[in-house]
């Protein structure tokens with residue numbers, strides 16, 4: 123694994139709540155265009171979000187840039203080398219700071235994430251809930267004792283790899299290939315399926331939406347979301363928070379200063395966020411004019427320039 127802190131930082135942020143396979147393409151594209159802290163600090167937010175498009179959690183991308191600007195201003199562009207300095211950067215928590223400092227600088231700074239907690243709770247049949255901050259704190263304290271000078275980078279990477287590849291979350295862990303099998307209590311007592319203990323997930327809130335994929339003079343009408351909240355600052359197709367019939371949709375658009383001439387088709391799509399589920403229905407509508415309230419852009423520009431979150435990009439793909 124690379125020991126370049128910039129690379130480790132970007133990969134760890136991308137990997138939060140996303141699988142390695144899903145991130146690979148994003149990671150190489152990102153580094154090709156933004157190879158270092160200086161280029162990250164200088165890139166336009168619009169382009170940054172475009173490169174992040176599809177990964178979700180867009181504030182993470184913004185925090186990357188905020189942190190890069192701080193590194194330029196406070197550390198002359200060189201990635202800080204002390205745990206507390208790294209932890210102090212925007213968007214970097216204990217896990218990421220621990221991973222960067224142990225992997226890149228060989229410091230005894232445990233990186234405790236879901237993978238590592240799964241291994242730890244199974245090996246010792248530890249029944250504490252891993253969603254509790256106190257469990258993570260205790261895990262860090264236990265690991266601190268295990269970190270030996272000179273071997274910190276290897277230990278962090280070994281634990282991460284073990285959790286990601288051998289002691290897997292869904293399905294049966296690959297105990298036969300596990301170097302910890304001789305000491306593992308969960309393997310011995312066949313309790314691995316019950317570990318780790320998690321809090322019950324809250325039900326997602328369901329929101330209904332009618333989305334308008336409007337086309338006029340060969341261009342599509344889009345608008346920018348508010349600066350705060352879900353998908354802040356991203357582009358979107360206009361929509362309303364209700365389930366409209368086709369005739370209600372046409373009437374609504376007429377009241378918005380548009381002249382809708384043809385409802386070409388209707389496409390349903392559900393997008394799931396962590397706490398909310400959008401049940402959407404899109405109407406693809408040809409219009410005679412372009413209203414001032416929307417930005418009208420060509421299909422190619424929507425593809426290449428404007429950052430459309432997956433919830434809306436799905437309709438663009440269905441347009442082909």
Ligand code: SF4
Pocket residue numbers: 241244245288289290295296297298300301302303304306307308309314
């Ligand atoms: S022996 Fe099996 S359950 Fe125990 S840590 Fe290894 S893979 Fe996980």
